[in-house]
Amino acid sequence: MRATQKDIAEAVGVSIVTVSKVMRGHEDIGPETRQKVLDKAKELNFRPNLAARSLVTGKSSIVGLVVPDLLHPYFVEIAKSLAATLRKNGYYLMLSSSEEDPRMEMQEVEHLLALRLDALVVASCAPAVPKLFSEIQDQGTPLILLDRSFDGFRCNFIGSDNAQMGYLATQHLFSLKRKRIAHIRGPENSIGRGRFDGYLKAFEEEGLEPSPKYVVGTTTVDVDSTVQGRDAMKRLLALKPRPDAVFCYSDPIAIGAMDAILEAGLRIPEDIAVVGCGNLHYDEHLRVPLTSVDQGSTRIGERAAKMLLSILDSKVTSPGKPAIRRAIEPARIIIRESSRRS
Numbered sequence: 001m002r003a004t005q006k007d008i009a010e011a012v013g014v015s016i017v018t019v020s021k022v023m024r025g026h027e028d029i030g031p032e033t034r035q036k037v038l039d040k041a042k043e044l045n046f047r048p049n050l051a052a053r054s055l056v057t058g059k060s061s062i063v064g065l066v067v068p069d070l071l072h073p074y075f076v077e078i079a080k081s082l083a084a085t086l087r088k089n090g091y092y093l094m095l096s097s098s099e100e101d102p103r104m105e106m107q108e109v110e111h112l113l114a115l116r117l118d119a120l121v122v123a124s125c126a127p128a129v130p131k132l133f134s135e136i137q138d139q140g141t142p143l144i145l146l147d148r149s150f151d152g153f154r155c156n157f158i159g160s161d162n163a164q165m166g167y168l169a170t171q172h173l174f175s176l177k178r179k180r181i182a183h184i185r186g187p188e189n190s191i192g193r194g195r196f197d198g199y200l201k202a203f204e205e206e207g208l209e210p211s212p213k214y215v216v217g218t219t220t221v222d223v224d225s226t227v228q229g230r231d232a233m234k235r236l237l238a239l240k241p242r243p244d245a246v247f248c249y250s251d252p253i254a255i256g257a258m259d260a261i262l263e264a265g266l267r268i269p270e271d272i273a274v275v276g277c278g279n280l281h282y283d284e285h286l287r288v289p290l291t292s293v294d295q296g297s298t299r300i301g302e303r304a305a306k307m308l309l310s311i312l313d314s315k316v317t318s319p320g321k322p323a324i325r326r327a328i329e330p331a332r333i334i335i336r337e338s339s340r341r342s
Contacts, residue, residue, distance in 0.1 A: 166198020
């Protein structure tokens with residue numbers, strides 16, 4: 001049977017209250033007694049019952065994270081840096097995936113809330129703001145939207161400047177003297193719209209009007225993205241004249257697009273230059289290393305953790321409805337062989 005605090009107390013010869021205080025880090029226990037309790041706990045393989053503790057303290061030390069896809073390197077990097085920063089401050093991350101299914105997302109959120117977690121971070125795939133998000137805020141559980149926001153919904157948010165990402169990518173392609181710059185779009189959410197807006201802004205600055213035929217969409221973005229990118233690029237290659245450059249919504253889509261270009265016997269970047277989004281470290285595996293816009297996934301995870309810790313601290317020091325917080329990570333373009341000047 002699993003050891004309890006009572007077992008430790010009897011073995012050391014102290015009260016259960018003393019053992020409880022040691023486990024919770026109270027400073028009013030002498031160092032000698034503290035060490036005896038910790039040594040005995042280790043000997044008995046004692047593990048604290050966090051569920052029981054949360055009922056008493058109202059704090060679980062658990063933060064939930066729901067993302068659309070556990071395979072996408074962007075969300076993996078965010079989860080790693082978020083967990084590392086939280087761990088240093090006594091919190092632990094519980095990770096879940098919605099598989100790009102809004103109904104599953106709500107189920108995962110409900111499951112995490114049932115664990116009495118202290119805060120929740122969600123990269124939502126829902127097409128509109130879920131009613132549950134408003135209920136979470138009304139109940140006082142800190143909620144941070146990650147990467148994807150909703151128009152008109154006041155909520156803590158951290159993500160990338162997607163318009164800047166689209167602008168940097170397209171401006172770079174214009175600097176290569178490319179004129180027929182295509183765009184393989186993302187979904188109709190804040191990210192996809194932002195990157196497309198940046199694409200349009202770069203054209204506006206050049207005094208040019210983008211041709212609608214050079215803008216194609218994908219049916220999904222996180223599932224089979226490489227296949228989607230290849231299929232979209234094949235449609236672009238069938239145009240006359242074909243594009244001489246393409247800005248892709250994501251790196252996986254860009255990789256699929258490059259596959260299609262090379263399969264058609266064309267050269268990258270001489271015939272068609274390619275830029276992706278995410279800077280997800282695929283370059284060592286590619287025949288042509290990919291230029292990409294770095295959205296700072298590691299920094300976003302760290303900033304999300306710091307925002308959460310600040311919100312949780314303010315709940316203790318300044319009870320009441322906390323102010324809405326928002327953080328945008330600036331983007332930068334990383335130029336590689338897929339768009340270098342010839």
